[in-house]
Amino acid sequence: MTLTSNTPDIARAADVLVHDYMSIQPHENVIITADTDTDPSVIQSIFTSVETLGARAVVITTRKLPFQGSLADPFIPNIISELTMNCDVWIDLTFPYFAGSTFHDNTMKLGKARYLLGGDMGRGGLVRLFGKVDLDKYFEVHQGFDRIIAESEGKECHITNNQGTNVRFRIGKPGYTKPRKASKPGMYLVPGACTIFPQEETVTGKIVVDSVFHEYYTHLPEPLILNVEGKIKNLEGGGSERKVMDRALRRAGGGTYGYVIHFTYGIHPAARQTEPSFVEAMRVQGANSVGLGLPWWNPGGGENHPDAILSTQSIMIDGNKFVEEGIIVSPEELTIMAQHLEPLFFS
Structure with a gap:
């Protein structure tokens, strides 16, 4: 029997991305x-899902x-911008x-396109990140986490x-929300x-990371240490990287x-580090993707920044345990919701 790349698992995951999360409509x-x-196989499965739905897809490979x-900017073909400015949905797998x-x-x-930063998801990553999670339950936990962080501004x-x-800082203003569905541009x-x-100026301490x-994106031959006193002062270790x-x-x-411009908390129940994928690795339970460089509101800042991932983090807010070795441990309501967030399996 000859197996095609579009197996039931990847087809199901592509449908969740296309029909559910990105809310793509016919035409x-x-x-x-x-x-x-x-x-x-990721390109093909998403393309097939879009076309089967009755929408119209085009694939551009650079x-x-x-x-x-x-x-x-100097490396991007000008012709791409003419196409993206006229689309309803843009799925970026670069x-x-x-x-x-x-x-x-x-x-x-322009306020027209819904853009998904899909990044370097491989076949397994697409299946796990979209096909192995109940997105409704996931976003209940995610939004609960966000509420606690928003209420902790200045702490x-x-x-x-x-x-x-071992790093400390004052929590800043929330930057943006992450809605359940891509219903708006x-x-x-x-x-x-x-x-x-x-x-940013309050970040002090030592950050030890496994991958960057x-x-x-690569795993490191030895841990890389970032010493921070407001600004990043120096690097230690990391081998050739x-x-x-x-x-x-x-x-x-x-x-x-x-500076250190963001920290994150990986909360996806099915994400793994089994593929060389930054997009999946930073979503592994307890991972922290630390953004480095300049904030986007400063000239030259924003999406130019490198990231570094540390694993199995613990988080305390004003001396109170929030996350312990990657697991949410308080408040009780959020802890219970997080405990029920498990990978999906299909018979």
Whole structure:
């Protein structure tokens, strides 16, 4: 028997992404952007789901970009912007991704397109991130987490892990919400991670990470240590990847290392680190994708920043345990909801 790439698992996951999460309707125009490293089965399954629904899809494949954000501008074919500005939905499967580039910003300013930053999801990643989760239950937990962080603005947050991470900061203003469905024009992310924005100047301590997305995503030959006192002061360890992170930080920070601009909490019940995928790895239970560089409201900031992932974090807010070794432990109501958030299995 010959097996095709569009198996029931991946077809189901693509349908959740297309029909449910992105709320694509018949007769809408959908653009799928991919690069030369994008998993072909992910492209095909999403394309098939869009067309079967009665919408119209086109796939654009470019060479892999060397950088993300506006740093990618010189490498992006001009013809793409003419297409994205006339679409209803844009599913971006490139990595580094188009988000933050000038043409992406111009497309978003038109207020028409719903953009999904799909990034480097592989076949297994698509199945797990969209096909193995009850999104209604997931967003109950996600929104509960976000409420606690919003109510904790100005309070001290303390993040640790068993590799030596020990960092403190004051919680800043919430940056954006992540709705259950992409029902309005705007930018959407793959479900699976909650964001904590710090007051950048208050971040102090040591951050120890296992993997990084600087110019590409990679696991590290040895842990990388970021020493922070308001700004990132220096790097230790990381093996051969420390040099790449150094130049990525200087590129993103305008010649200096810049700040820690966000922390996250991975909350997806099915995400794994079994594939070399940044988008999936940062959503693993208890993971923390630490954004580095300049905030988007500063010139040259935003989506140019590198990220570094630490694992199995614990979080305290004003001395009270919130997350312990990757698991939500308070308040009780949110703890119970999180305990019931498990991977889906189909017979």
